[in-house]
Amino acid sequence: MNNPSANRSMFRRILRRLLFANRGRLFVILLALSAGAAVSAALLNLQVDAKRRLRAEFRSFGPNVVITPRETSRDAGLLSESYFDKISERNDAGEVSKAAFLYGVVKVSNPANSSGEINAVLVGYSSWYVHPERVLSPALVKYEERSSFLSSDIHCAVGQKLASSLGLKGAEPLRIRSGATSVDLSVFVLPVTGGPEDNQIFWYLFETQRLLARTKSVSQIQVSVPGSPQQIQRFIDKLQSEFPDASGRPLRQFSEAQAKIYSRISDLLTAATAFILALTALCVMAAMTNIAAERRNDVGMMKAIGGSARRVLNLFLTEAVILGLVGGLIGAAAGIALSMALGKAVFGVAAAPRLIVYPISVALTVIVAILGAYPLRRLVNVRPATIFRGEA
Amino acid sequence: MTTQPLVNPSISLQPVAQSPPQVVLENLVKEYGTLRALNGVSFNIQPGEWIALMGPSGSGKTTLINILGGLDTATSGRVTVNGQDITRLGESDLVRYRSEKIGFVFQQFHLVPYLTALENVMLAQYFHSVTDESQAVEALKRVGLADRLEHLPAKLSGGEQQRVAIARALINQPKLILADEPTGNLDESNEAIVINIFRELHQAGHTILMVTHDVDIARNASRRIELTHGHLTLDTTCNFLEQPKLCPHGKPFPSSGCCSTLDSKSCTP
Numbered sequence: 001m002n003n004p005s006a007n008r009s010m011f012r013r014i015l016r017r018l019l020f021a022n023r024g025r026l027f028v029i030l031l032a033l034s035a036g037a038a039v040s041a042a043l044l045n046l047q048v049d050a051k052r053r054l055r056a057e058f059r060s061f062g063p064n065v066v067i068t069p070r071e072t073s074r075d076a077g078l079l080s081e082s083y084f085d086k087i088s089e090r091n092d093a094g095e096v097s098k099a100a101f102l103y104g105v106v107k108v109s110n111p112a113n114s115s116g117e118i119n120a121v122l123v124g125y126s127s128w129y130v131h132p133e134r135v136l137s138p139a140l141v142k143y144e145e146r147s148s149f150l151s152s153d154i155h156c157a158v159g160q161k162l163a164s165s166l167g168l169k170g171a172e173p174l175r176i177r178s179g180a181t182s183v184d185l186s187v188f189v190l191p192v193t194g195g196p197e198d199n200q201i202f203w204y205l206f207e208t209q210r211l212l213a214r215t216k217s218v219s220q221i222q223v224s225v226p227g228s229p230q231q232i233q234r235f236i237d238k239l240q241s242e243f244p245d246a247s248g249r250p251l252r253q254f255s256e257a258q259a260k261i262y263s264r265i266s267d268l269l270t271a272a273t274a275f276i277l278a279l280t281a282l283c284v285m286a287a288m289t290n291i292a293a294e295r296r297n298d299v300g301m302m303k304a305i306g307g308s309a310r311r312v313l314n315l316f317l318t319e320a321v322i323l324g325l326v327g328g329l330i331g332a333a334a335g336i337a338l339s340m341a342l343g344k345a346v347f348g349v350a351a352a353p354r355l356i357v358y359p360i361s362v363a364l365t366v367i368v369a370i371l372g373a374y375p376l377r378r379l380v381n382v383r384p385a386t387i388f389r390g391e392a
Numbered sequence: 393m394t395t396q397p398l399v400n401p402s403i404s405l406q407p408v409a410q411s412p413p414q415v416v417l418e419n420l421v422k423e424y425g426t427l428r429a430l431n432g433v434s435f436n437i438q439p440g441e442w443i444a445l446m447g448p449s450g451s452g453k454t455t456l457i458n459i460l461g462g463l464d465t466a467t468s469g470r471v472t473v474n475g476q477d478i479t480r481l482g483e484s485d486l487v488r489y490r491s492e493k494i495g496f497v498f499q500q501f502h503l504v505p506y507l508t509a510l511e512n513v514m515l516a517q518y519f520h521s522v523t524d525e526s527q528a529v530e531a532l533k534r535v536g537l538a539d540r541l542e543h544l545p546a547k548l549s550g551g552e553q554q555r556v557a558i559a560r561a562l563i564n565q566p567k568l569i570l571a572d573e574p575t576g577n578l579d580e581s582n583e584a585i586v587i588n589i590f591r592e593l594h595q596a597g598h599t600i601l602m603v604t605h606d607v608d609i610a611r612n613a614s615r616r617i618e619l620t621h622g623h624l625t626l627d628t629t630c631n632f633l634e635q636p637k638l639c640p641h642g643k644p645f646p647s648s649g650c651c652s653t654l655d656s657k658s659c660t661p
Contacts, residue, residue, distance in 0.1 A: 010514055010523040014507065021506035304463055305560065306519040308484065308492020385464035387558040388498065389454075 011315070012294065018319050029287050030233040030327050033365055036280025037331025038338055040273045041361035045339035050262060051350035063135055063222035065098070065236055067248045078102075078217040081205075083243050089225075091235050093227030097129035099136060102205060103219045104212040108162070111184065112172040121200045122176060122316075124208020124218075134224035139190040139197050146188060155186040159198040163189045176201065178211050223392065277368050284372025292375035299379050300387030309380040314356055317374040324369025328362035333359060396642050407452045413438040414567065414599055417459065420469035422622075429455040430623035432469070437568075437601065442594040444610035447619035453603045454572055456619065460601065461494045461570045462486040470592075474567055491501045495561030499573035501553040503545040510541040513563050522562040530640045531559040535589055551582025558589055560597075569593065571602040575609060587612055 043063060067087075069079045084100040102124040107117040125140070132141045143157040158166075158174060168174060173184040190197060209215050225235045229250075236248040302312050336353045343351030411435035422430040431454045437443060445453050458464035460471060462478055473479050478489060490496075503512045513528040532541055535555035545553050554574060561569055571590070575583040591612055594600055604610055616628035 006525075007518060008522045010511075010518045013511060014515070014518075017504075017506045017511065296504060298504050301498075301504065302515070302519065303487070304461070304490060304502070305516045306487055306494055306564075307515075308487045308519075311519065381462070385458040388458070388463070388500075388502075 015318055015322065016313065019322065022294075025287055025291065026323075029284055029323055031328025032099060032280055032283040033369055034331035036276055036368060037328045037361050037365040038282075038316040038335035038366060039276045040280075041332040041335025041357055042098060042342060043269045043273045043276070043335075044361060045336050045354050045357045046343060046351055047266055047273075048354040048357055049339070050265055050269075051342065053386040061099075063224045064232060064251050065085045065225050065239075065248055067221040067223065067239060067243070067246050068219075070245050070247050072343065075245070078214065078219060079221065079243075079246055081209075081216045081218050083371035084126065084128075084218060084221050086168060086242065087221065087223060087239070091225060091227060091231060093225075093231050094225065095130045097127070097131060097134040097233075098221060099125055099126050099127035099129070100221045102203060102212065102214060102217065103206050104208070104214070105210070107177040108166065108200070108201065109177075110168055110172055110220040111165040111175050113167050113168065117177065118165070119274050121196075122178075122208055122212070122382070123200050123202050124205040124212070125202060126205035129224075131224075135222055137193060137195065137197055139193045140202060143188055143190060143202065148362060154183075155188055155189045157202040159190050159200050160192045161198040162201065163187065174201070176203075176211065179213070181211055183207075183211060197325075277364055280365075281368045281371045284369060285374060288320075288373050289375040292379045293385040295376070295386055296382060297381060299382055300384040303382070304388075313377060313380045316373060316379070320373035320376070321366055322371045324366035325362065327369065328365030331365060332358050332361035357392065411439050413437060414441075414474060415601075416469050416470075416472040417460075417483055418470040418472075418618070420459065420471060421467045422452070422459060422464070423467045425460070428622055430459075430466075430469075430619075431620070432626050433622070434469075435617060435624060435627055439598060439599055440594075440597045441615055442600040442613040442615045444613035445601055446605065446607075446610055446616060450621075451619040452622040453619055457570045457572050457601065457603055461496060462489045491516075491564065493567045494568035495564070495569040495629070497554070497557050497569065497571040499576040501545070501550070501557045501577070503553055503556055503560075505545050508542045509548065509552075509559075511536060511539050512545070512556055513560045516560045516563050528559075528563060531563050532556065536585070537561050543601075543648045549582065551585055554578060554582070554586050555589065558586070562593070567599065569598055569600045569602075571600065573603050573605065575604070575606065585643065593598070599659075 033156060040232055041308065067083065069077060074271075084098065087096065087098050089096055089098075091294065104122050104124075105119055106121045106122045109115065109117040125136075127135050129135050134146055136144065139155065139159075149180055156174065156176075158168060162299065163169075166174065168187050168189065170187060173188065174187045175184050177183075185203070190202075192198060203211075205218070223235075225232045232250060236250060239246070239248040299307075299312055303309070336357060339351045340353060393410060403641060407448060417436070418434050420430050420433040421428065429450075433456065445456065447453050455464065459466050460473070462481065466479050469479070473489075473493060476489070478486070481489060486567070494530035494537065496502075504510075509532060510525070511527055513531055514523045514525065517523045517528060529538075532538065532555075535558055537552060537555055538558070540548060540552055540556075540609060543552075545556070548556065554577075558574075561571075574590070575586050587609060590600060590602065590615060595612070596614075600613075602609075602613065610616055611660075615629045
């Protein structure tokens with residue numbers, strides 16, 4: 001007679017008993033595995049999110065060509081705004097996005113309180129785009145999206161740090177003065193970016209030019225050119241020939257630096273994850289060593305009554321896999337939540353949960369549990385007679 | 393001291409004596425380093441026999457049982473069980489041999505502490521072939537533990553634990569029951585219960601080899617074998633408590649004129 005389901009049922013029954021034989025130790029092992037899974041999942045999530053974020057930032061920072069005036073140009077430090085209009089809106093790879101910026105230092109104050117004026121950088125900008133994130137920072141994209149809904153027509157965007165140092169909460173106007181000219185603007189406070197935008201004021205290019213008395217001039221033009229490096233280089237060469245007093249250069253070096261930083265962060269996170277998992281395996285191994293000592297007699301007896309090493313090993317490995325799975329499922333979920341909190345605390349932006357991290361963390365935890373069960377694996381080599389003689 | 397017959401004639405002299413031997417031990421030697429635990433032990437066991445294996449501590453009784461049960465290997469010699477030479481079996485064949493042909497009962501019971509009485513019995517079924525809970529329940533009922541099925545070993549008395557171990561040993565209907573001092577850890581009343589179970593097993597035709605130090609328990613057996621320092625020094629089937637000891641060459645000691653001691657080295661036939 002052969003009834004595999006009865007044996008499977010017995011297998012599950014023994015497993016359940018093995019798992020709950022010592023609840024205290026079960027808790028300790030699960031805690032170790034969950035903690036290991038949590039930390040490794042958090043680090044992996046940060047790592048994956050950092051990669052995604054860097055890619056997204058490259059895309060949102062977007063421009064890969066920057067056009068600035070040559071030092072030998074007629075009006076040092078400024079370009080003619082007409083260049084902005086002349087830059088073609090397509091190349092052979094697709095749509096070109098572009099934005100012109102004019103920078104100037106102005107005096108700013110909050111008329112609603114009596115605090116004095118402080119210096120700030122005013123950035124006038126004008127853009128042409130199909131995808132705004134290719135030429136504007138994410139904070140400015142948000143401002144662009146909201147600007148049409150703002151109550152006043154005369155408004156500007158103010159970086160978070162500057163707004164808080166002036167006591168601006170959104171309702172108060174901002175007074176901007178350049179020389180003898182001043183203007184009061186309603187304010188849209190930008191979200192925190194962690195970049196220079198936090199201390200700057202953004203206003204429309206035309207208004208900024210008037211205020212700074214720099215009519216028809218811009219400080220630089222940033223362009224997002226699609227295509228391969230060769231296509232981008234051809235675009236730059238064309239610009240150089242059309243605008244001899246302007247200098248066009250690719251932003252590749254900047255990207256390469258970012259890539260190197262990411263690579264280092266990634267290596268660091270990988271090493272930290274490996275270290276944490278190794279520590280977890282050692283913790284589990286320590287607990288399993290105790291269990292192995294307790295189970296020596298049981299294994300000797302199982303072998304004496306006809307249990308093969310393979311069947312006994314199956315029981316123990318399945319036990320380890322279950323522990324790894326449960327610890328991994330709990331820990332990885334906690335770890336992803338942890339990484340979101342860590343991202344928020346460290347970088348000011350919550351790391352997005354990456355689904356791929358979850359199965360990877362659980363699988364790693366299962367592997368760690370199996371490695372940690374090494375003392376149990378060795379146990380199946382015991383000889384019953386040796387155990388019963390009390391020699392081992 | 394009781395005056396009851398040492399061997400129950402209704403069970404000791406069964407016709408099985410005419411059958412070919414179930415177990416044949418030939419010149420069995422077991423050495424642990426320089427220590428020789430068994431020194432050329434030879435004897436046969438007929439089907440249905442109950443043998444009391446006696447001797448002082450360190451005489452090689454447990455070693456003999458371990459080799460016979462496939463738990464240990466002999467240094468030399470041959471052990472044939474039901475025509476199969478077990479000294480030539482590999483590890484996987486020994487596992488199968490243990491699960492199919494041998495039922496072990498140990499002095500320390502050796503139950504798995506986190507499995508219930510029922511599960512301990514079913515464990516032997518699981519390793520043998522397939523579990524059958526109703527059969528395991530029946531086995532425990534036969535040893536009087538119908539109301540202890542779901543008890544963990546720690547919640548059972550010593551006698552009850554030993555009865556679980558006996559049920560486990562019998563569940564796969566082994567050809568040979570090897571019991572290593574099965575009553576060694578039991579009080580008198582539990583000892584009586586356990587011995588009664590063995591008596592029933594014997595009456596049912598099971599072959600039993602039981603290590604014991606207790607002469608009263610040995611009286612229940614149909615045959616007595618005694619080991620001293622690894623030598624077989626007594627092998628008798630009736631009134632064995634009054635039989636003279638045998639020298640290593642099987643002659644009565646000390647009146648045989650064969651040996652002056654039971655030491656094989658000084659024994660010259």
